[in-house]
Amino acid sequence: MKRTHLPLNGLRVLDAAARYLSFTRAADELAVTPAAVGQQIRTLEDVLGVVLFRRTAKGLELTPEGAAGLDALRRGFLEFEEAVRAMQSQQSSKRLTIAAPRDLTARWLAARLAAYGRTDDELGFHLIAADDAIDFTQANLDLAICLSADKGEHEGVMVGGTGYVTVGIDAAPDRAIGWPGCPQTDNDPVITVADAGLAIDAAAAGLGQATVPALLAEADIAAGRVKALAAKEGEKAYWLIAPVPQWRQKKVKALVAALVG
Template sequence: MKRTHLPLNGLRVLDAAARYLSFTRAADELAVTPAAVGQQIRTLEDVLGVVLFRRTAKGLELTPEGEAGLNALRRGFLEFEEAVRAMQSQQSSKRLTIAAPRDFTAKWLAARLADYGRTDAELGFAMVSSDESLDFTQANLDLAICLAADKGEHEGIELGGRDYVTVGRADSPERDIGWPGCPIEGGEAVITVADAGLAIDAAAAGLGRATVPALLAEADIAAGRVQALARQEGANGYWLIAPVPQWRQKKVKALVAALTA
């Protein structure tokens, strides 16, 4: 059903002027001039087709038409306030829904979320795979991580740059382990796996060498599971992204700051 256009500014001025029976005091409350209050009331009267106030020897008074709608108007404003509080309630929630590729979660994100979670017992995380297309509205996401050339249409910040590393064991055969999007030079991979995380695990198992985002291989290199054999710059990097409303949420800003510290 199409909703009637409501002159909300004029109705707000009407409420204030009716409470004080004074355009001057209403103007003080609304931080405008008395002339602006008078203009809003005249405009509202034109829109509604009724007279709302009369000036008498005793001062300003409401007409019956003006008084007839006040109770419902004030109930409506209370409902608006409840609606705003309901919409803002999620700002106080410390639960975040995050979409990320499975290998990124396993190799990099999970450990950092665990560290961040230890800073506040009220923090909670819901993880969603972003291996398919992202829909922030449908999945009710707060933040997403994607491997891409840029942040696209959303707000975002890049994690770790475009550094790629080729990893393997000292005794690994000189054959490439491929995964979707991997920058292999000189033809097709001899072995292919589903993602960069599995490529690192295959290299650690001695199946060959894998060229992956350096961010994903940091922990395995530090643990000695694989060695860094070569480095190069890739076309894509990992991006933290979200539409503007989500990006501005206090809890999202805090998480982004923690992940990029």
């Protein structure tokens, strides 16, 4: 069934004016001018085809037609407010769903989520593996992390910069280890693996040298698993991204601040 178009602004003005029986006091509540209230009421009367208020010697008076629907109108506004609270309930939750590459989760993200989680017992995380086409609607995501040249169509912020590092061990031969998306090298890869994290593992095993995002290699270099052999700037970086509605959520802003800071 086709729904009737509701003049919601006019109905909100009617509610306020009926409570105060004063356009001036209604205007104060609604933060508009009395003239604007009067215009809204006249427009609503034209739409409904009834007179809602009359001016008398005692002041403003609500007509029977105007009074007839007030109880139902106010119940309706209460239902609207309840609907808004229901829609916002997930925003008040502190559980976040995050999509990220597996190697970044293992080497960088998990430790930072653990540290952030210790700041608030109510925080919770649902991690899923990111793929090339992140669908925020289908996965009900709050935030995603991707390795890309920019943030694309979403809101976002870069984390870790565009620095890349070539890693290996002392005895590592000068042979490249390839992975999807790795920067171009002078040598053909001696081995190709599924992601940059596995490239670091292959370098640690002595199979060759891997050029990977510096952010991803930080922990392995600090632990002495591999050595930083060279540095360069790359075209891609890790981006924290989300559509505007998710990006504006308080819980997402707090998480982004914790990860970037």
